[in-house]
Amino acid sequence: MKKIAVFTSGGDSPGMNACIRAVVRTAIYHGLEVYGIRRGYNGMINGDIIKMDSSSVSNTIQKGGTILKSARSKEFLTVEGRAKAAEQLKKFEIDGVVAIGGNGTFTGAMKFYEEHGIPFIGAPGTIDNDLYGSDHTIGYDTAVNTALDAIDKIRDTADSHERVFFVEVMGRDSGYIAMPCAIGGGAEIVMIPETTTTIDTVIDTLQNGWKRSKTSFIIIVAEGDEEGHATDIVKKVEKALPQMDARVTVIGHIQRGGSPTALDRLLASELGIACVEGLLNGKKNVMAGKINAKIVYTPFEDTINKKKLINPRFTRMVEILSI
Numbered sequence: 038m039k040k041i042a043v044f045t046s047g048g049d050s051p052g053m054n055a056c057i058r059a060v061v062r063t064a065i066y067h068g069l070e071v072y073g074i075r076r077g078y079n080g081m082i083n084g085d086i087i088k089m090d091s092s093s094v095s096n097t098i099q100k101g102g103t104i105l106k107s108a109r110s111k112e113f114l115t116v117e118g119r120a121k122a123a124e125q126l127k128k129f130e131i132d133g134v135v136a137i138g139g140n141g142t143f144t145g146a147m148k149f150y151e152e153h154g155i156p157f158i159g160a161p162g163t164i165d166n167d168l169y170g171s172d173h174t175i176g177y178d179t180a181v182n183t184a185l186d187a188i189d190k191i192r193d194t195a196d197s198h199e200r201v202f203f204v205e206v207m208g209r210d211s212g213y214i215a216m217p218c219a220i221g222g223g224a225e226i227v228m229i230p231e232t233t234t235t236i237d238t239v240i241d242t243l244q245n246g247w248k249r250s251k252t253s254f255i256i257i258v259a260e261g262d263e264e265g266h267a268t269d270i271v272k273k274v275e276k277a278l279p280q281m282d283a284r285v286t287v288i289g290h291i292q293r294g295g296s297p298t299a300l301d302r303l304l305a306s307e308l309g310i311a312c313v314e315g316l317l318n319g320k321k322n323v324m325a326g327k328i329n330a331k332i333v334y335t336p337f338e339d340t341i342n343k344k345k346l347i348n349p350r351f352t353r354m355v356e357i358l359s360i
């Protein structure tokens with residue numbers, strides 16, 4: 038292996054730059070040439086590929102977003118799109134690729150390898166923390182801290198006005214962002230796709246709280262909850278409790294930006310090194326992750342198809358701590 042490439046794909050996450058930096062510098066450390074593919078799979082298709090050196094990644098470890106840009110490519114989902122991408126990689130004589138992204142990125146990588154035989158290795162780059170094969174994903178810790186900071190501020194105004202706040206956090210189909218926000222933000226209720234929290238439970242919790250002279254409430258809603266978005270949930274609760282003074286806050290894309298936390302910078306750096314060294318050791322079609330403080334390589338097939346479960350201990354913690 039002489040030349041490798043790195044790219045970011047899907048939703049950006051804080052720490053992606055730290056991971057790119059680690060890939061570039063590890064490659065140089067091992068005597069490899071390294072290229073950056075810009076704009077995700079679209080850039081691979083269009084040959085948007087640049088040579089990188091150590092200084093290309095100077096002053097980036099602390100920066101949010103991704104210096105290589107990101108995209109969700111529709112064209113790469115087609116056989117023709119992947120064939121164009123393969124032509125480009127061959128033109129640049131790329132022997133292996135580091136893909137920083139989530140499930141969509143790895144699904145594309147797996148198909149690409151089957152059709153064109155160029156090995157890919159993945160680093161888990163998503164705020165959602167929904168990837169099987171790593172305790173945490175790159176950007177998750179930062180996103181949770183960003184959301185928590187917002188929740189602390191919401192709590193101030195909720196308390197002053199004696200209101201009920203429904204706060205929606207990201208996470209796609211997972212409650213991984215919602216859960217630590219609920220525990221760390223002192224929420225009364227957490228609504229996540231992995232567990233069933235009915236509208237009746239929300240109503241009961243509010244009524245019991247008012248009986249105990251509680252005057253303000255924080256309800257954390259994961260965007261993928263089965264009862265719908267926070268705006269839908271508040272309408273359903275208001276039907277039964279018209280006296281409720283409620284507001285909705287959707288934290289949104291703020292969760293995707295900002296300077297990565299120390300934990301994200303460390304994880305991203307460690308996994309960037311693990312990706313390049315994995316490729317050099319002949320690994321392919323796997324994601325480098327960290328489980329119980331150890332680097333592990335999990336087949337893409339498992340990261341895509343296996344569900345990472347939320348520890349039921351956390352749900353119980355919210356219940357105990359909100360009385």
Ligand code: F6P
Pocket residue numbers: 048139163164165207208209260293
């Ligand atoms: O996967 C990261 C994520 O931020 C999810 O939490 C969210 O559902 C989605 O991406 C939003 O995607 P977009 O930025 O394309 O609207």
